[in-house]
Amino acid sequence: MSAEISLDEVKRRAQVAGVAIRDDRWEAVRRLLVEALKPLRAVDSRAIATLEPAMRFDARGESRKGPTDGRR
């Protein structure tokens, strides 16, 4: 997936979320999203299918790959 995010996409996202952003700040928000989402867009989620999210965060926990999802 491309790391690029257009201003139109940012505006669409804001419209869906129902939030208002000042006209002169769209570009700054777009840059924020591009940087934050770059690692996510670089990953093929199928390649990490067994990796569970850190929803219950425990600093000491061992790395959890989680149970197989049945596809592999």
Place this chain on the structure above:
Amino acid sequence: MAGDELWYAGIRELGTRFRKRELSPVELTSALLARIERLDPTLNAFVTLTADRALAEAKAAEAALLRGDTRPLLGIPVGYKDIYATRGIRTTGGSALLADWVPDADSTCVTRLQDAGCVMLGKLITHEFAWGIQSPGHRFKPARNPWNVDHIPGGSSSGSGAALASGMCVGALGTDTGGSIRGPASFCGVVGIKPTYGRCSRAGVLTLSWTLDHTGPLARSVEDCAFLLQALAGHDAADPASSPAPVSDYAGALAQPIRGMKIGIARDFFLDGADDAVVSAFETALRTLRDLGADVRDVEIPNIWDAPSFMVIMASEAFAYHERDLRERPELYGDLLRERLMSGALYTGSEYVQAMRLRERLRGEMLDVLRTVDVIATPTSPKPAPTFTQMWDTRVGFPRSNMPPFNLSGLPALALPCGFSSAGLPISLQLAGRPFEEATVLRAGHAYEQATEWHRRRPPV
């Protein structure tokens, strides 16, 4: 004892002088209150000063000392970041939204330091809700960097860094969601430790991001941080993330040498784009650690460049926390914070979950590295403190930071001075360790500190 010797004295020395009756907590507190009165109109570190209460607590500490009380923090004057609830004392979070909020209970960390005998000087200014930056026109003035008041002191524990560097308090509380303890420590030339997630309670502290928020101390030396952390650490039933892991003897661990300690250098990401002065100071620090007998070697964290996805998690959680107020009273937020919080609404649920998956992978890789070394060393910040003008320039993006990987992983991370730029601004070394091994991180930092003089330099205030 007067002047710099008094204003910059450490906890061990103060305790010794208290017990020899060469100095009293009342004399020390009075001297610091006078210094605050003189310097704070320029530095803006304190948002609320509690002078009467401080003097009453200092008198009580004096009486306890006469009774033979041996607590190391007894009579030590401290400031609390204004994001920690304090009973009967206004707690603003640096926000107009809470400008008049007076909590009816102390946060757990405040309770623990007060129970340990600390004297509360007042509340220290924080960036708005620990994320915004006080732009011109904001309800509260921004703290300024004592090394050069045209530069920011770092944030969000901005008042904590500025007050310590200028000798206005002996210890301080900060919070750290993406570097808010270590950043001010770095930019102000002081020491701060973000303990392991779950080590110090978040109860009674305003939330920025539940899974990334950490509480912890700042001070002017590693040993002082160890004393403060000793009082703060430990399980708290009021914090759902609090850990029951046993608490180590932090100050006791400092005396052990670091000969043979394995220190890993993760160059990728952490040195990317760093200023030459920062790289030079960092490499010199590594030579010092080698000279102390540490086994310094390069390590690799394969997916370290996933770290910027930290922002997806922080912004999403922060928006969830602030959503009602943002929608109903947006005018009470500063422009910059409102925009940052609103950006949290722009991520999808799937993106939040994917970021939490990458977080899990990164945490696992960092733990894998820490099976081969005891400590990971990096520069705390790739660059020294920017100017206010640079920070307020809306065309400039959010600068990349070396600190969030340790919020994502929850690992303990210490920031301590390791040099100065040619402009006279502090440069900082970051040392991170295994979960709940703060003692190891502090031991490495203390050994380095004892071999160098950076922490003894004073700003021109």
